Amino acid sequence: MKPLGPIPPGFGMIEGQLAIGGRKVRELVAEAGMTPLFVYSADRIRRRVTDLLHTMPSTVALHYAVKANPYTPILNLMSELVDGFDIASGGELIMALSAGLDPSRISFAGPGKRIDEIEAAITAGVTLNLESEGEAVRALEAGERLGITPRLAIRVNPPFDLKGSGMKMGGGAKPFGVDAERVPAMARAVIASGAEWRGFHIFAGSQALSTPAIIEAQEQAMALAAQLAEQSGAALPHCNLGGGFGIPYFPGDEPLDIAAIGAALGEALERRAPALQDTQFCLELGRYLVGEAGVYLTEIVDRKRSHEELFLVVDGGLHHQLAASGNFGTVVRRNYPVAIATRMDKPADEVANVVGCLCTPLDRLAEKGQFPHADVGDLVAVFCAGAYGASASPAQFLGHGPAAEMLV
Numbered sequence: 001m002k003p004l005g006p007i008p009p010g011f012g013m014i015e016g017q018l019a020i021g022g023r024k025v026r027e028l029v030a031e032a033g034m035t036p037l038f039v040y041s042a043d044r045i046r047r048r049v050t051d052l053l054h055t056m057p058s059t060v061a062l063h064y065a066v067k068a069n070p071y072t073p074i075l076n077l078m079s080e081l082v083d084g085f086d087i088a089s090g091g092e093l094i095m096a097l098s099a100g101l102d103p104s105r106i107s108f109a110g111p112g113k114r115i116d117e118i119e120a121a122i123t124a125g126v127t128l129n130l131e132s133e134g135e136a137v138r139a140l141e142a143g144e145r146l147g148i149t150p151r152l153a154i155r156v157n158p159p160f161d162l163k164g165s166g167m168k169m170g171g172g173a174k175p176f177g178v179d180a181e182r183v184p185a186m187a188r189a190v191i192a193s194g195a196e197w198r199g200f201h202i203f204a205g206s207q208a209l210s211t212p213a214i215i216e217a218q219e220q221a222m223a224l225a226a227q228l229a230e231q232s233g234a235a236l237p238h239c240n241l242g243g244g245f246g247i248p249y250f251p252g253d254e255p256l257d258i259a260a261i262g263a264a265l266g267e268a269l270e271r272r273a274p275a276l277q278d279t280q281f282c283l284e285l286g287r288y289l290v291g292e293a294g295v296y297l298t299e300i301v302d303r304k305r306s307h308e309e310l311f312l313v314v315d316g317g318l319h320h321q322l323a324a325s326g327n328f329g330t331v332v333r334r335n336y337p338v339a340i341a342t343r344m345d346k347p348a349d350e351v352a353n354v355v356g357c358l359c360t361p362l363d364r365l366a367e368k369g370q371f372p373h374a375d376v377g378d379l380v381a382v383f384c385a386g387a388y389g390a391s392a393s394p395a396q397f398l399g400h401g402p403a404a405e406m407l408v
């Protein structure tokens with residue numbers, strides 16, 4: 001037997017069924033007309049953002065990283081809740097603009113921006129987080145061609161990473177951002193060009209569950225911003241301190257202590273360097289805001305045995321849930337939180353593998369988990385499915401097509 005990840009708090013049970021947003025899973029599937037189905041709880045997202053805003057210093061803005069979940073109804077909801085959007089492609093730019101967010105509150109990071117993406121961002125008035133000196137030249141040339149002053153920030157490749165993070169995006173040679181020691185010269189050139197100077201973007205990693213590591217990375221980012229601002233010889237209007245707040249996916253994972261992070265950030269702001277006195281700071285978070293609000297529902301289509309093991313075969317799989325299958329940024333496969341959503345009131349009395357319908361041994365949603373007895377027609381819930389699910393999985397692989405999505 002292998003343990004399952006922790007089911008996030010805030011879901012209910014009605015008549016033995018998992019309830020999301022106060023509605024039974026059978027009812028949600030009937031409304032969608034199909035499985036597999038991602039259900040996102042608007043209430044959970046709203047509460048998560050509100051709780052976070054209560055603990056973070058009020059002067060720090062909150063941005064949503066669209067790549068975590070670009071589902072349009074979620075962007076519409078987020079546009080009421082957060083101060084800005086961070087996007088990472090021209091496609092996300094279109095989605096963010098159609099959600100109605102003020103372009104002056106959108107910033108665009110990501111290595112390898114094409115000319116058409118740079119032009120679209122400048123035309124819209126979105127801030128470009130420049131990833132290289134070459135990109136700065138292309139952005140300035142595009143601004144000249146378009147007759148529009150580009151809004152430019154520099155993404156810094158910090159000399160530190162976010163310790164314990166699932167995906168390290170700083171420290172050493174990286175495709176992201178500009179090495180810190182080259183930033184002051186580049187900042188001076190961007191400012192001298194007449195572009196609108198928007199400051200620094202410092203993103204050191206993702207999916208960290210260590211509270212001290214996040215506090216340390218934020219302090220390091222502020223110290224680096226102060227040093228680079230002084231060396232650039234100009235005031236720093238904005239500074240994106242990154243994010244990296246993780247959520248518990250696996251057995252033994254503990255949630256972050258957000259109150260401690262907020263308090264430490266408040267103290268760091270109090271004693272910030274003179275170069276940062278008038279800087280507007282922001283945090284950019286993706287999965288922390290939406291990850292635990294989503295559930296992936298998939299129906300059992302076969303129940304079979306092989307040697308001593310029981311297999312529950314579902315109509316979904318890694319083509320929608322690459323991360324839960326253990327094939328997206330993990331080294332050792334561990335179980336996500338998974339449950340039989342139509343038997344929430346029954347004792348877990350058998351050990352089963354929940355496998356997807358793809359013809360590959362990689363397609364496992366739960367390995368040797370302890371579940372209540374389940375049959376063909378029962379629904380399986382994979383939790384923590386609100387981020388990097390539908391949009392971060394190979395939906396075309398094996399031709400099953402995309403899952404349905406629903407915000408309730």
Ligand SMILES: *Cc1c(COP(=O)(O)O)cnc(C)c1O
Nearest residue numbers: 065068203206207244285286287
């Ligand atoms: C991926 C990414 C994020 C979001 O990361 P989460 O782990 O979802 O919070 C934020 N900013 C940048 C630059 C990213 O690349």
